[in-house]
Amino acid sequence: xxxxxxxxxxxxxxxxxxxxxxxxxxxxxxxxxxxxxxxxxxxxxxxxxxxxxxxxxxxxxxxxxxxxxxxxxxxxxxxxxxxxxxxxxxxxxxxxxxxxxxxxxxxxxxxxxxxxxxxxxxxxxxxxxxxxxxxxxxxxxxxxxxxxxxxxxx
Numbered sequence: 001x002x003x004x005x006x007x008x009x010x011x012x013x014x015x016x017x018x019x020x021x022x023x024x025x026x027x028x029x030x031x032x033x034x035x036x037x038x039x040x041x042x043x044x045x046x047x048x049x050x051x052x053x054x055x056x057x058x059x060x061x062x063x064x065x066x067x068x069x070x071x072x073x074x075x076x077x078x079x080x081x082x083x084x085x086x087x088x089x090x091x092x093x094x095x096x097x098x099x100x101x102x103x104x105x106x107x108x109x110x111x112x113x114x115x116x117x118x119x120x121x122x123x124x125x126x127x128x129x130x131x132x133x134x135x136x137x138x139x140x141x142x143x144x145x146x147x148x149x150x151x152x153x154x
Contacts, residue, residue: 020044051093055084055106058145061134062108069127075120078113078154085109101142111150121151 016026022043023036035053037043048056059082070077086106092099116124125147129135135145 051088055086058134058138059084061132065132066124066128069124073120075116076114076154081111083109103143106143106145108147110147111152113154114151115154116151121149125149
């Protein structure tokens with residue numbers, strides 16, 4: 001029996017069209033997403049802003065990677081509710097001052113339906129820090145990410 005091992009490194013590719021000063025259409029695989037500014041900032045409010053898209057990526061990665069870890073451990077992870085709050089210094093986006101780290105602190109309040117023991121949940125949390133690529137990039141950029149986990153019965 002031959003086992004096919006997936007490539008460890010792959011090339012990501014996306015295309016985009018900047019339709020207006022505030023709206024971009026981004027294409028990947030067979031999907032398109034609109035990234036747009038709210039009307040108050042001159043956009044048409046047809047999608048998340050670029051910074052909202054960034055934060056939603058952290059939420060999505062947290063969900064996917066923690067559920068993969070739980071699955072590999074044989075732990076049931078059901079619905080996750082994630083509430084994000086972030087300290088965002090907008091002086092850079094307002095072109096008033098260069099800001100090295102526009103996001104200094106992100107808090108994720110995570111509620112998950114699970115049968116995990118406290119020890120298993122702690123292991124999942126520890127592995128999430130190791131394996132979520134979005135959080136790793138953010139932390140490497142100097143952002144503090146705090147995760148507050150609450151387990152509820154399945």
